[in-house]
Every structure is written in C-alpha cells, then in structure tokens.
Amino acid sequence: MAKTIFVIYATISTIVLVFSNALLGFFFFLPIVLLPFHDLIMLHARVKVKLFWKENKRICKKVLTNKKHQPKRLVLFVYGLLK
Known part of the structure; x- marks a missing residue:
C-alpha cells in the first residue's frame, strides 16, 4: 500500500517538475529527497x-x-x- 502511494506520488511530482514551474515541482519533489x-x-x-x-x-x-x-x-x- 505504501509503495503504491509512493509510486503515485513520485509520478505526480515528476509530472509537476516537467510541466509546472520549478518552485512548485520542488515542493512536490522534496519529500522524495527526504525519504x-x-x-x-x-x-x-x-x-x-x-x-x-x-x-x-x-x-x-x-x-x-x-x-x-x-x-x-x-x-x-x-x-x-x-x-
């Protein structure tokens, strides 16, 4: 369950990094860095x-x-x- 949530979260953060501005993407990506x-x-x-x-x-x-x-x-x- 936790791995599935993490995969979904990682996918969303990657999409946000690519298609959104860098600052918003950074905040989505930060928890993955802190993992x-x-x-x-x-x-x-x-x-x-x-x-x-x-x-x-x-x-x-x-x-x-x-x-x-x-x-x-x-x-x-x-x-x-x-x-």
Whole structure:
C-alpha cells in the first residue's frame, strides 16, 4: 500500500517538475529527497508513542482491548504523537 502511494506520488511530482514551474515541482519533489530520513522520523514517532503509552497505560489498555473503541486506536496514536 505504501509503495503504491509512493509510486503515485513520485509520478505526480515528476509530472509537476516537467510541466509546472520549478518552485512548485520542488515542493512536490522534496519529500522524495527526504525519504532516506523516513526511518529516523518513524523511530522518533515510535519513541513518543511509547512514552505516551507508559504515562497512560491503563486508559490505553482499556481502549485497545474494547471492541467498541477500535476507531479510537488511531486517535490515541495521533494524540500520543502530538503530546
């Protein structure tokens, strides 16, 4: 899934680079240049989520184990990143 999105994004950015002005193309192309740093960014995110998990373990377990609250998993994850 992620590879497909990346291929689509790369194709769009290439088209933008060729057919649009260079500045707009540069902003589309920038994330592809930053792709090698993706692992570092994700590692940083994981560390933040782990810290959030430690602080709010009881709430997290209650939400993650309850089937009614499945959609809240993403909310907890994002909230953990923003905290």
